[in-house]
Amino acid sequence: MLNGFLNTLFPETCPVCKNRARDHETAPICSACWQEVSPYKGPLCRRCGKPLVSEESATCGECIQDEPAFVYARSFGLYEGALKKAINFLKFYGIKRLSKPLSDIITQIKLPQVDAVVPVPLHEKRLRQREFNQSALLAKYLAESLGTDVVVNCLVKIRDTRPQVGLSSQERRKNLRKAFDIKQRELINGKNIMLVDDVVTTGATVRECSKVLKKAGAKNIYAITLAHGVMD
Ligand SMILES: [Zn+2]
Ligand SMILES: [Zn+2]
Structure with a gap:
């Protein structure tokens, strides 16, 4: 033991x-x-990147009903196997060196041309507990590979929300309402933005962040995540 x-x-x-x-x-x-560890190659929603069970890629019901503020969202792979383990070692055991190889594999998928890379922020209370934001590390290395700027402390989390695990899609959205804000609007105004997060489940977080960025004047927003999880 x-x-x-x-x-x-x-x-x-x-x-x-x-x-x-x-x-x-x-x-x-x-x-x-x-x-x-390899990229997901199956059918997906062309807009939000959610893996679909159908044979062909299409637009999912959620994106038709409630159009996201991002141009599209894509994940590198599925949240399973070695990819899942690596993300969890980075996030929960603080093995920060994993953020470099993890950000490197994202460049295997087709990425949009952007002016700035913006990580999904953590609330400062969570940041103090974890001591680092895994999405900010991924964003930093990704920006370096793409030769563009990483913009932190612009999109901020102003409300410490309860964990999304176990919440329905609707509850997740409600939980995130008014949770994010923009400081220093000039850093994103009129720019094409790559929003970066580690794992996307229902997409509630990247949807809400994109909405806030768009409202603050961002031009085109693309949400890029490492792994697409399954709803639990
Ligand atoms: Zn969709
Ligand atoms: Zn092994």
Whole structure:
């Protein structure tokens, strides 16, 4: 039991295949499992990027009913396997070095040309607890690869909302209402923006952030996330 506990704190074996994995860029995920991480290629909603069960890509009912403020949203892959493990090690165990390989894989998908990369913010209380915003790290490296600016402290979270887990799509939206605001509007006004987050589930967060950015004068907004989760 102690070994299991230590392994969680200082993992030496790959959480996916249980082989030894140390001194590797993506550790504790071993290089073999990391190689398996691949972009989602199945049918999706052309607008919000939600994976669809149908054969073809189309626009989902939610996007038809309530048009999002973003031009489109896309995720690199599905929130499962090694990708899910890597995101969780970054987020909950604070293994920050994973943010570089995680942001690198995003560049495997077709990305829009933008003027600025903006991370989905954390409320300052959460930021103090976690000590870093995983989305800001991803945004920083992504901006570096794209040769563009990262803009932090512009889109801010002004209300500490309760966790979205276990809430319905409608409840999630209600929970996020008036949770975000813009400081220093000039940083995004008239600009094409890439909004970056780690995981998207119902899309409530990127929808709300896009709405706020658009209202503050952003031109075209594209929401790019690492992984698309399934509604729990
Ligand atoms: Zn492995
Ligand atoms: Zn959609």
